[in-house]
Amino acid sequence: MTYENIRLEHEGAVATLTIDRPKALNALNNKTLQEFEAAVKSLGADTRVLIVTGGGEKAFVAGADIAEMSALEEPQAREFAALGHRAFALLESLSIPTIAAVNGFALGGGCELALACDFIYASEKAQLGLPEVGLGVIPGFGGTQRLTRAVGRARAKELVFTGARIDAAKAKEIGLVLEVLPAAELLAHCRSIAAKMIKNGPLAIATAKRVIEQGADKDLGEANTLERQGFAELFGSDDQREGMKAFLEKRPAVFTGK
Ligand code: CAA
DSSP states (O other): OOOSSEEEEEETTEEEEEEOOGGGTTOBOHHHHHHHHHHHHTOOTTOOEEEEEESSSSEEEOOBOHHHHTTOOHHHHHHHHHHHHHHHHHHHHOSSOEEEEEOSEEETHHHHHHHTSSEEEEETTOEEEOOGGGGTSOOOSSHHHHHHHHHOHHHHHHHHHHOOOEEHHHHHHTTSOSEEEOGGGHHHHHHHHHHHHHTSOHHHHHHHHHHHHHHTTSOHHHHHHHHHHHHHHHTTSHHHHHHHHHHHTTSOOOOOOO
């Protein structure tokens, strides 16, 4: 499939999805969101890690497309938010690790896209924020909810109410970003983290991701039940047999994801 506003590249088991509309700082218009959704849907079982980043020098994604949004009435705005929610929920539902490589501005919908990934690494020149209230609206692609879960209510409210942009160091300090890298090293860093994950059992990673996600909103007892079930279910899988056999035979495991 050919895309106009995104690029999907595969390097072994790592896919890199680049939002690539640099003339508008990769702003998410309807078409870009639809292409993004199609690209995520197209990922096959051979993809084991997804990296999401932005094209050009300046931006990860500078938000939803303000020019396109400016003329919307309520019914279309509802549809636009639903499209963003659906696309990011699809991303979030992937059973593989997803990494946001935030290489520049990650504002509004861009920050929301990064928040829908499992974790965020940022370049030193990144700036993150949810400036929507300055446009007379609120975040519409999950930002109020995912940011709150990521950094807590007070920080999320501070960022949303002020609309302030924070730099990568501040974003790391509040736990929004995991690591800050020099711009030239950002993608290499993400790929090296991906390479570490690819060595591990795919079924185990998928199960770990599922129980972390499903358990996060539950009380500890219920959440630990999910862990117990996930742990037990992995026994008898080819990956569990191979992983433990390889350890005992003092050799690297060769996982098949079965
Ligand atoms: N939508 C549409 N176009 C955008 C855009 C956006 N979100 N962000 C930048 N652009 C366009 C600019 O209009 C400009 O286009 P022209 O060259 O045709 O004029 C081009 O990208 C370059 O941008 P700037 O000249 O503004 O670049 P800058 O370096 O001076 O500033 C910036 C960079 C601070 C990121 C600034 O562009 C900016 O503030 N952008 C908007 C950020 C924003 O408010 N994002 C939230 C959008 S609302 C949202 O996302 C809602 C939601 O949750 C669903």
